[in-house]
Amino acid sequence: MKRRVGNQRYTPFTGWALALLCAMILTAGPCARSYAAATPTDRLPDLAEQVKHSVVNIFTTQVVKAPMNPLMDPNSPFRNFFGDDFFRHFFGNMPQQKMKTHALGSGFIIDANKGLILTNNHVVAKATEVKVKLDSGREYKAKILGQDPKTDLALIQVKPDKGFPKALSLGDSDAVRVGDWVLAVGNPFGLGQTVTVGIISAKGRIIGAGPYDDFLQTDAAINPGNSGGPLLDMNGRVIGINTAIVAHGQGIGFAIPINMAKELLPQLESGKVVRGWLGVTIQDLTPELAKHFGIRDQKGVLISGLLPGSPAQKAGLQQGDVIVSFNGQKVDNARSLSRMVAAVQPGTRVAVDIIRDGHNRQILVTLAQMPQEGVETVGTESEDWGIHVQDLTPEIAGRLGLDTITQGVVISDIQPGSPAAMAGLRPGDLIVEVNRHKIKNVQDYTEALRRSSDHKSLLLLVRRGESSLYVVLQKD
Numbered sequence: 001m002k003r004r005v006g007n008q009r010y011t012p013f014t015g016w017a018l019a020l021l022c023a024m025i026l027t028a029g030p031c032a033r034s035y036a037a038a039t040p041t042d043r044l045p046d047l048a049e050q051v052k053h054s055v056v057n058i059f060t061t062q063v064v065k066a067p068m069n070p071l072m073d074p075n076s077p078f079r080n081f082f083g084d085d086f087f088r089h090f091f092g093n094m095p096q097q098k099m100k101t102h103a104l105g106s107g108f109i110i111d112a113n114k115g116l117i118l119t120n121n122h123v124v125a126k127a128t129e130v131k132v133k134l135d136s137g138r139e140y141k142a143k144i145l146g147q148d149p150k151t152d153l154a155l156i157q158v159k160p161d162k163g164f165p166k167a168l169s170l171g172d173s174d175a176v177r178v179g180d181w182v183l184a185v186g187n188p189f190g191l192g193q194t195v196t197v198g199i200i201s202a203k204g205r206i207i208g209a210g211p212y213d214d215f216l217q218t219d220a221a222i223n224p225g226n227s228g229g230p231l232l233d234m235n236g237r238v239i240g241i242n243t244a245i246v247a248h249g250q251g252i253g254f255a256i257p258i259n260m261a262k263e264l265l266p267q268l269e270s271g272k273v274v275r276g277w278l279g280v281t282i283q284d285l286t287p288e289l290a291k292h293f294g295i296r297d298q299k300g301v302l303i304s305g306l307l308p309g310s311p312a313q314k315a316g317l318q319q320g321d322v323i324v325s326f327n328g329q330k331v332d333n334a335r336s337l338s339r340m341v342a343a344v345q346p347g348t349r350v351a352v353d354i355i356r357d358g359h360n361r362q363i364l365v366t367l368a369q370m371p372q373e374g375v376e377t378v379g380t381e382s383e384d385w386g387i388h389v390q391d392l393t394p395e396i397a398g399r400l401g402l403d404t405i406t407q408g409v410v411i412s413d414i415q416p417g418s419p420a421a422m423a424g425l426r427p428g429d430l431i432v433e434v435n436r437h438k439i440k441n442v443q444d445y446t447e448a449l450r451r452s453s454d455h456k457s458l459l460l461l462v463r464r465g466e467s468s469l470y471v472v473l474q475k476d
Helices: 014-038 040-054 075-081 084-091 260-268 285-291 311-315 335-344 380-384 392-402 444-452
Strands: 003-005 008-010 053-067 095-110 116-120 129-133 141-147 155-159 179-184 194-205 215-218 230-232 238-245 253-259 281-285 302-306 322-326 347-358 359-366 386-393 409-414 430-434 459-466 467-474
Touching: 040 053, 040 179, 040 194, 040 230, 053 116, 095 179, 116 238, 116 260, 141 260, 155 260, 179 238, 215 238, 238 260, 253 260, 281 335, 281 392, 302 311, 311 359, 322 335, 386 444, 409 444, 430 444
Parallel strands: none
Antiparallel strands: 003 008, 053 095, 053 129, 095 116, 116 155, 129 141, 141 155, 179 194, 179 230, 194 215, 215 253, 230 238, 238 253, 281 302, 302 322, 322 347, 347 359, 386 409, 409 430, 430 459, 459 467
16 A cells, blocks of 8 residues: 655555664664774784784994094084084094994894894994894894895894794785785884884885885885884785885885895805896887887897806897896896896806897806905005095996996095095096006005005096096195
8 A cells, every 4th residue: 555645655665664774774883893893903903012022123333433623523513514624624634533333223033043133234234233122121242144235134143042032924025915004113213112004005116225126115104213124914924124215205115025035035144145147238128229129019128238258248148139038037127137137046057038130039148146346445545545445346337327348446435534535536436547557446446556656646537427537636
C-alpha cells in the first residue's frame, strides 16, 4: 500500500529501510575505528621501542691545526669582523698548533656477536678516536674496520659485552615504494636518541655526493647528527642509512639504500674496498648523439675516450662505441654503467655489447682493479707550501672536464694563509709542471719538490678550466 504525502509517494517498506540504514551507521563507528587502528602509524610506538636499543650515538675526536694567536682563531669575533686579509697584512702567517676537535653522528648494530656497527664514512673520517654510546648510557671504544668515501659508508667495531643489544634486520631497499612509511632514528645535534617519521618521497636521487649516487629521498626529519643512523620500514627492517639533507629546504633528506651497503659489507669488514675498472670516459646519449650514432631508442652510453693500457683499450673497445649491455645487464645511462662495472670483481671476464657504426657487436673484456685515488702530502715539502694533492683519476678528469691524455696532480685542499693560498691557488686546479718539469702523478710531484734548489719560491704551471697559467709561490 502506498500513501501520497504532498507530491511524494511514501512506501511503508521505506521506514524499515531507514531503520536498517541507521543501524548500519551506528555499527560502522566501531568498525571504522578498528580499521584505523591497523594503519602503520599506530605501530610507531612499539616499533620505536623495538629498534631503539640497536641504534648508537658516535662521538669522534680529530687532531687539526689551528693558529696559535687567539685573534686568528676561526671562532674569534675579531677575525670575523676584520677578516683574514687584515690579520695577514699586519701579522703575517701565524704559526700553527695542533688541537683536538669533536664531532658526532649515529650508527646501528648489524652483528651483535662481532660488535659490528654501520655508519657514514664522513662521521668517522680522519678520526683519531671513536666512541660509541648506547641508549642505556654504556660507552665503548671503537676501531674503524673499513671505509669507502665513494659511497660514504664505514664499518666500525666495538668489543661486545654481556647484554650488548641485538642487531637490526636489514631489509630490501629495491622493494621499497614511493609513499611507504619510514622511521628515522639518530642523534641530531647531540640531543640524544630521537625518532622521526615520514614517507619515501623518491628513489634513485642523484645529489652530487659521489660517483655512485642512488639515494632514497624522505621527508622524515633528518638533521646534523642523524648521519649514519638507520631509516627503517614499518617492520623494523633497515632500508637505508641517513646521510644528507638539503640545508635550505624542508623535509628533504637522503639515505643510502641498504642494498648498496650489503654488497660492500664483506669488503668493509676486510678493511679494503676493491672495484672493477674498465678504463673509459663515458657520457649519456642525447637525442642528437643517438641520431648521429644510429641509436634508435636512445639507450646506451657513449665512449668518449679510453685510457692508455686500460682493459677497454686492450680488449678492442673504441672511442665512439655505444655500450648497450654490460655483463648481461642493459645499460641505460653513464651512472648505471659505472655502478655495474664497480660491482664486478677485478680479473672477471665480462661481455660488453656495443653498437659501432650502426652494427651490433660483442666484446669480451677482463676488468682490472680500479686505481686508488692517492691523496698525498708526503714529507714536509708540500705542507710547507700549503698544498694537498691527489692523482688525476678518470673519474676526477671527467668531473673537471679534462680529456683522457691530460696528466698532472689535482689540488684537493689549500691551507689557509699558506703561500699557495696567497698565490690564489684553489682546490680543483691541476698542476702540470713544477719548476718547468712536467709531472704525471703524485710521485713525480713529490720528487720535483725535493729536487727544488730554491726553498723560498716555487714555479707551477696550473691548468684551470680551459686556460693555463704560471704561478709563483713565495714563502716570504
